[in-house]
Amino acid sequence: MSDGPKLPAYKGKKEEKGDIAVQLLTEGKVYSRLMKELNATKKGDTISMAMFYLADRRVVDALEEASARGVSIRLILDPNLNAFGHKKIGLPNQPVAQELAQKTDGKIKIRWYNTGLEQFHPKLIWIEKPGQSLFFGGSTNLTLRNLDDYNLETDLFVKAPNNATVTKDISRYFGRLWTNKDGAFTVPYEKHKGFTTYFLKGIYRLQEMLKLTTY
Numbered sequence: 001m002s003d004g005p006k007l008p009a010y011k012g013k014k015e016e017k018g019d020i021a022v023q024l025l026t027e028g029k030v031y032s033r034l035m036k037e038l039n040a041t042k043k044g045d046t047i048s049m050a051m052f053y054l055a056d057r058r059v060v061d062a063l064e065e066a067s068a069r070g071v072s073i074r075l076i077l078d079p080n081l082n083a084f085g086h087k088k089i090g091l092p093n094q095p096v097a098q099e100l101a102q103k104t105d106g107k108i109k110i111r112w113y114n115t116g117l118e119q120f121h122p123k124l125i126w127i128e129k130p131g132q133s134l135f136f137g138g139s140t141n142l143t144l145r146n147l148d149d150y151n152l153e154t155d156l157f158v159k160a161p162n163n164a165t166v167t168k169d170i171s172r173y174f175g176r177l178w179t180n181k182d183g184a185f186t187v188p189y190e191k192h193k194g195f196t197t198y199f200l201k202g203i204y205r206l207q208e209m210l211k212l213t214t215y
Contacts, residue, residue, distance in 0.1 A: 020166060021159040030140045030155045031147040037127055037134055038062040043070030045129050048174050050076045050122040053141035053215045055092035057208060060100065067104040075100070076177055078120035079112045079192050092143070092208075092215060094192055095201040101189060111178060111186040123155070126170055133160055133167045143215050144208065 025033055039062055041047060047066060054060070054077060067073055077093045100108045113120030125136040138155030140146050146153050160167050177185040207213045 023157045025157050026154045028149045041066045041071045046072045048074045048126040050124040052078050052121045053143050054096050055143040059142045064103050067107045073108045075110045082117055092204050095204040110189040112191055114184055114187050133162055
């Protein structure tokens, strides 16, 4: 496991707009950094995620708590109906999305990627603050298996000014998917809202408790 705090941050190219700092994080160090940054968000900040799997309880709770603090949150999630050629029943994203929508009274905004037989496979987190953005991107899904040293996962953690080129690129990418600019990329949360059942939510909770999951 990488020792994130001892790894000197790489200073990327210095633009006129400011410095960009990049740090390599693996396995549990992604977890600790992510929780630190989510818990540090304040009213006026924005959290945007494009994610294949969202299941970890600490992350889910942190999103609910951030929303209660006045943080704006947007999620683009895979509906988890197909994975690598196999049909799925919506785990884990559909019960998690329902929980987030219900517990925040719809304040957390959710859209599903408009998948067919493919998956929406990004693992992107963008935290926008006044003057600065933070990004996590790499191979890490937001699941216990990926975050807690069960899988060998690697992310880049990036700090950049809000007017930096990389920030503008991420903003255009996320905005294009969210608003369906030039395509039908995402569908409203209501598209799969009714699919989640008590049985499905029970399976998700049992899998998290027993740590017996395929994600």
